[in-house]
Amino acid sequence: EMSLDESREQYAELFKNSSHAALKRKVVFLERNLEQLTLVYQQLVSQNSALRVENQVAERRITRKNERIKSLEMALQDEKEKSEKLIGQLSTHENEMAEIKKMLGAPGKSLSSIPVSVGDRLSGNDPGSPGSLAPRSPGHLYTHGARIVKPLRV
Numbered sequence: 001e002m003s004l005d006e007s008r009e010q011y012a013e014l015f016k017n018s019s020h021a022a023l024k025r026k027v028v029f030l031e032r033n034l035e036q037l038t039l040v041y042q043q044l045v046s047q048n049s050a051l052r053v054e055n056q057v058a059e060r061r062i063t064r065k066n067e068r069i070k071s072l073e074m075a076l077q078d079e080k081e082k083s084e085k086l087i088g089q090l091s092t093h094e095n096e097m098a099e100i101k102k103m104l105g106a107p108g109k110s111l112s113s114i115p116v117s118v119g120d121r122l123s124g125n126d127p128g129s130p131g132s133l134a135p136r137s138p139g140h141l142y143t144h145g146a147r148i149v150k151p152l153r154v
Contacts, residue, residue: 004034008031011027011030011031
């Protein structure tokens, strides 16, 4: 700013001492150009700072979205693994059911001839099976599979 002030003073002195009209017009034109350039520079500086702030906000949003995408991908992978496990269990149970049907389809077969692990599930002694009559835990005394069994009132 000091050099700008000094330059203006020099122009003013030159302007006073000069009698040439063309030189005076040129100095006035250059002063206006300098003022316009200063204003444009200040506008560009303010726009630049505003754009930097917007850039930081956008980067934070992108970071949050990427984190959300990663968490959703992990959850999707977990669910895929669970579904594959359930499909495997389903095929195992279907195979067991096919074996049981074969055993029961043969004449003279009963639940006692079925292997112990499968027979327990069929007879209701396996607490983990849905059709079991055995309680799963102390809090499930009145449950039978997916249904709630109400106690009898006397």
